Amino acid sequence: MLACKRSVTGTMTAALRLLRSNQVVVVSGQQQRCLSTHTDGEVRITKVLKEKFPSAASLKVVDISGGCGAMYEIHIESSEFKGKRTVQQHQLVNQALKDEIQEMHGLRIFTDVPKH
Known part of the structure; x- marks a missing residue:
């Protein structure tokens, strides 16, 4: 019984992660898009970064703080990072979010240059 409970808990945790990440899920051989709601902070930060x-x-x-807006994870791939070191790419993101960062406890940034 304990193994079954652990398996169900693991499955539920994985499903919640998928919902949070807004990924595509395959259920019974059919592709379905998970519905997720974005926090106000996620929407605000996304808007700022799209403009920049x-x-x-x-x-x-x-929002990796559980919805309170204290910590965010950002993944951004842009040709504007081409020829720049990782630290320089992160500095560009930090500069774009200078006003928003003041109210955060933490920020994870992952940057890359498009491959094509």
Whole structure:
């Protein structure tokens, strides 16, 4: 019984992570898009970054503080990072979010240059 409970708990945790990340899920051989709601902070930060990096090939902002807006994780891929070291790429993101960062406890930034 304990193994079954652990398995169900693990499955529920994985499902919640998928919902939070807004990924595509395959259920019974059919592809379904998980519905997720974005926090006000995620929407605000996404808007700022889209304005600052209009050529971004991909952008994902996730509130990893449980919804309180204290910590975010940002994944951004933009040609504007080409030729810059990682620290310089992160400085560009920090500069774009200078007003928002003042109210945060932490920020994880992942940057990349598009491959194509």
